Amino acid sequence: MLFIYNISFFFLSGSVVFFFMGMYTYIYSLKLIFSYNFFFLNSCNFSLIFLFDWLSLMFLSIVFLISGCVFFYSLGYMLGDVSVVRFNFLVFLFVLSMFFLIVTPDLLCLMLGWDGLGLVSYCLVIYYQSSSSLSSGYLTLFLNRLGDLFLILCICWCFNYGCWHYFYLLSFNELVWFMLFFLTLACLTKSAQFPFSSWLPAAMAAPTPVSSLVHSSTLVTAGVYLLIRFNKFLIGDLSFLLINLTLLTVLLSGFGALYENDLSKIIAFSTMGQLSFMIFSIIMGSFYLSFIHLLIHAVFSSLLFLCSGIFITGFLGFQDIRCMGNLGLQSPLVSSCFLISLFSLCGLPFYSGFFSKDFIIEMLILTEVNFFYLLIFFFSVYLTLVYSFRLFYYLFICKVNLIMFNLFDNFYMSLSCIFLLLCSISLGSCLFWLLDLPYINIFDTSYKYLVLFFFIYFFVFFNIFQFLNLNSSSFVVFFLGHMWFLPFFSSTYIVSKFFGFGYKIFLVIDLTWTEYLISFNLVYLVKGFNLYLNSFTLNSLKFYLFSFILFLFLLILV
Numbered sequence: 001m002l003f004i005y006n007i008s009f010f011f012l013s014g015s016v017v018f019f020f021m022g023m024y025t026y027i028y029s030l031k032l033i034f035s036y037n038f039f040f041l042n043s044c045n046f047s048l049i050f051l052f053d054w055l056s057l058m059f060l061s062i063v064f065l066i067s068g069c070v071f072f073y074s075l076g077y078m079l080g081d082v083s084v085v086r087f088n089f090l091v092f093l094f095v096l097s098m099f100f101l102i103v104t105p106d107l108l109c110l111m112l113g114w115d116g117l118g119l120v121s122y123c124l125v126i127y128y129q130s131s132s133s134l135s136s137g138y139l140t141l142f143l144n145r146l147g148d149l150f151l152i153l154c155i156c157w158c159f160n161y162g163c164w165h166y167f168y169l170l171s172f173n174e175l176v177w178f179m180l181f182f183l184t185l186a187c188l189t190k191s192a193q194f195p196f197s198s199w200l201p202a203a204m205a206a207p208t209p210v211s212s213l214v215h216s217s218t219l220v221t222a223g224v225y226l227l228i229r230f231n232k233f234l235i236g237d238l239s240f241l242l243i244n245l246t247l248l249t250v251l252l253s254g255f256g257a258l259y260e261n262d263l264s265k266i267i268a269f270s271t272m273g274q275l276s277f278m279i280f281s282i283i284m285g286s287f288y289l290s291f292i293h294l295l296i297h298a299v300f301s302s303l304l305f306l307c308s309g310i311f312i313t314g315f316l317g318f319q320d321i322r323c324m325g326n327l328g329l330q331s332p333l334v335s336s337c338f339l340i341s342l343f344s345l346c347g348l349p350f351y352s353g354f355f356s357k358d359f360i361i362e363m364l365i366l367t368e369v370n371f372f373y374l375l376i377f378f379f380s381v382y383l384t385l386v387y388s389f390r391l392f393y394y395l396f397i398c399k400v401n402l403i404m405f406n407l408f409d410n411f412y413m414s415l416s417c418i419f420l421l422l423c424s425i426s427l428g429s430c431l432f433w434l435l436d437l438p439y440i441n442i443f444d445t446s447y448k449y450l451v452l453f454f455f456i457y458f459f460v461f462f463n464i465f466q467f468l469n470l471n472s473s474s475f476v477v478f479f480l481g482h483m484w485f486l487p488f489f490s491s492t493y494i495v496s497k498f499f500g501f502g503y504k505i506f507l508v509i510d511l512t513w514t515e516y517l518i519s520f521n522l523v524y525l526v527k528g529f530n531l532y533l534n535s536f537t538l539n540s541l542k543f544y545l546f547s548f549i550l551f552l553f554l555l556i557l558v
Contacts, residue, residue, distance in 0.1 A: 004071055004088065011068030011095070015061045022057030023434060044162050051105045051167070055291060059102050059225065062295050063218060065423060066302045067095045069416040070209040073306055076410035077209055077313065087127065091210065094120045098218045102225065107155050107164040110226075114151060114190070117219050118144035124210045125203050136202035143199040147189030147223075150182040157182075166229055180238055183230065191223030191275045194248040198486040200272055201256070204264040208309030211264060213302070220271060221294055224278050231287040239283045246283070247376045250276040254383030255480040258390065263312065263319045266391055267304050270345055273384060274301070277360070280377065286363045292435070293356035296428050300344040300352060303420040307338035310413050311395075321391065325398035335396065337417045341424055346388045347381075352428030357381075359432075 025031065032052040039046055070091065078084045097116030104110045121144070126137035157179045158164045192200035200220065204211055214220065250273050257269035274297050281290040311327060311334070312319055328335045344353035361381070364374065479485065 004075055007088075007092065008068045008071040011064045011071065015064035015068060018057045018061035018064060021052070022054045022061060025052070025057060026054035026435065044159060046108070047106065048104075048109055049106045049165060050103045052103060055228070056102050058295060059291075060099065062298050063095065063098055063102070066213065066298060066420070067091075069302070069306070069420050070213055073309075073413050073416035074207075074209045076412035077207065077309055079410075083127075087124075087207065090120055090124050090127075091213065094124070094210075094213060094218060098222070101222055105165050105167050105229075107151070107158060107166065111148075111151060111155065114186075114222065115148055117190075117222060118148060121203065121206075121210075121214055121219055124214075125206045127207060127210070136199075136204075139202045140199045143189055143196050146196070147186045150186035150189070154179050154182040154186065177238070180230070183226070184238060184242065187223035187227050188245065189223070190226075191220050191279065192249075192272050193223075193276065193279065194245050194252060195486060197249055197252060197272060198483055201260075201265045201268045201483070204262070204268050208264070208305060208312065211268070211305050211309075220275055221298065224275060224282070224290070224294055227279060227282050228287050228291055231282055242279060242283050243373060246276040246280045247373060247380075249273070250280075250380040251376065251383075252484055252486075254380050254387065256483050257387040258383065259480050261320050261322055263308050263321050263324075263391075264305070266321070266387065267301070267308060270304075270384070270387070271297075271301055273380060274345075276380075277357075281360045281364065284364055284367045284369060286360055289356060289360050289363060292431055293360060295431065296344075296352045296356050296424075299420060299427055300341040300424040303337060303341040303417060303424050304345070306413070306417050306420065307334050307341065310334045310410070310417070311338075313410075313413075321394040324395055326396065328396050333414055334417060337421045339392070339396070340421060342388055342392060344424060344428075346385055350429075352424055352426075355428035355432050 030053070032050075034050040034052075035047055036049075037045060037047040071088070074084075074088065074091070078087055081087065093116065097113045097120060100113030101110055101117065102113075104113065118141070122137050122141045125140050126133050155164060161168070188194075189196040203214055206214065253269045253273035253276065257266045257273070260266050260269060274293075278290045278294055278297075281287070281293070310331065311324065314331065315324065327338075340351065344351040347354045347357040361378075364377065
C-alpha cells in the first residue's frame with residue numbers, strides 16, 4: 001500500500017510540474033530537445049529523441065494527473081484482489097508506454113510506446129479470466145495489431161527520407177500519399193474510428209481504473225495526438241476520407257449509446273463520439289482547439305468512468321442501468337461528481353466541456369464546410385444530449401429496482417473522484433484564460449442556453465413517455481444497438497473465413513495424394529539425390545578436372 005501512495009504522489013506532483021513547464025514553454029515559445037545518437041546505417045540516423053514543447057508537456061500533465069488518481073482509486077477498487085501487484089505493474093507500464101509515445105518525435109521510438117500500449121492493454125483486458133474477457137482481449141489485440149502494421153509500413157517508407165523524426169518530415173511540402181494513408185489508418189485504429197470501432201466497448205471487460213486510463217487519456221487519444229502532430233498534411237482527398245469516417249463514427253457511437261443498457265459501454269460510446277468530434281475539428285483546421293478539448297475531455301471522461309466504477313461496485317458488478325435508479329439518495333457525493341461530468345459532456349454552460357465544445361462549433365461554422373456534413377455534425381451533438389439525459393433519467397429519476405449493497409462510499413475511491421471533480425470544474429476556464437486564444441462570439445448568449453432548454457425539454461418528455469419503448473426485436477433497433485454489426489465482421493466473420501480456408505486446404509492437401517507424395521516419396525527422392533551427389537565425390541579426379549575446365553571457361557567469358 002505504501003508503494004501505491006508513493007507512486008500516486010509521484011504522478012500527481014509530476015502533473016503539477018509538467019503543467020507549469022507547459023505554460024512556460026507556451027508563453028516563451030520554447031522547445032526542449034534531447035537527442036542521443038545510437039549509430040548510422042546507410043546514411044540513416046538511428047537516435048533516441050525526446051521533444052518537450054507545450055503540447056507534449058500539457059498532455060503529460062493530464063496523463064499524470066489521471067494516472068495518480070487511478071492508482072489512488074485502485075487502493076479501494078482492487079482491495080482484496082490476489083493479483084493487485086500485477087495489476088499495478090501493468091498500469092505503470094501502460095503509463096510508461098504513453099510517456100514514450102507523447103515525448104518521442106521519432107517514429108521508430110514512437111513505435112515502442114505505440115506497441116507497448118497495445119500489448120499492455122491486451123493484458124489488462126484479459127485481467128479477469130473469463131470467456132468474455134478473452135473474446136474482448138482477442139478483438140482488442142487483433143485491431144490494435146492491424147494499426148501497428150500500418151505504422152510499421154509507414155516507418156519502412158521513411159527509409160527513403162533517411163530519418164524518422166516527424167518535425168523533419170514536416171519540412172517537406174508534401175509526403176507520399178500512401179505513407180500518409182497508412183499513418184492515418186494507424187491513428188484511426190488506435191482511436192477506434194469507423195470501421196475499427198468495435199474494440200473500444202469490448203475493452204470495457206478490463207477493471208474500471210484501466211477503463212478510465214484507456215478510454216480517456218491514453219490509448220484512444222494516441223491516434224488523435226499523432227494526427228495533431230501531422231495536421232499539415234491532412235488535406236485533399238485524405239481529409240475527405242477522414243471527414244466521412246468520423247461522421248460515420250459519431251453516428252455509430254450516438255445510436256450505440258442510445259440503445260445500450262450497459263453503464264460502462266455507454267460511457268465508452270460517448271468517448272468514441274468525442275474522439276470523432278476532435279478529429280473532425282482537426283480536419284477543419286482547429287487542431288489547437290481539438291487538443292484543448294482532448295485535455296478537458298480526458299479529465300471529465302475519467303471522472304465518469306471512476307464514478308461508474310463505484311456504482312458498479314455498489315451493485316456487486318451489475319451494470320444494467322434499467323435496474324438502477326435513485327442513486328442520488330444512495331450515494332449523493334459520487335452522484336454529484338457523476339452529474340457534473342455528465343453536464344460537461346453535454347456542453348452545458350458553464351462547465352468545462354462548454355468552453356472547448358462551444359468554441360469548436362463556432363469555428364466550424366466559420367469554415368467552408370459542406371452543409372450536409374455540418375447537419376450531421378449538429379445531429380451528433382443532439383444525440384449526445386439525448387443519450388446523456390437517458391443515462392441521467394435511468395440513474396437518478398427512475399424508481400429503484402435494486403438496492404445498492406454498499407451504502408458507504410470507499411474513502412480512496414471517493415477522494416479520487418473529488419480531486420478529479422475539482423480539476424474538471426476548473427480546467428476548461430483555466431486553459432482558456434491562460435492560453436492566448438482569439439475571442440469569437442458568433443451566436444448571441446441566449447442561443448447558447450438552448451442546450452439547457454433541450455435538457456429541460458427531455459426531462460418533461462421522459463416523464464410523460466417511457467423512453468424508447470420500441471420493439472426490441474425490430475431489425476433497426478438490433479442493427480443500431482449492435483454497432484452496425486461491426487463486432488461480428490471484426491471477429492466472427494473473419495475468423496470463420498480463415499477457418500474455412502484452412503479446412504479446405506486440409507481436405508485438398510493433407511487428406512489426398514499430396515500426403516502420399518510428401519510423406520513417402522520425398523524420402524526416396526532425397527536419398528536418390530544424395531547418391532547422385534556422392535557419385536561425383538567418388539570419382540574425384542573427373543569431378544575436379546571438370547570443375548577446373550568450367551572455371552577456365554567462366555574466366556574467358558568474363
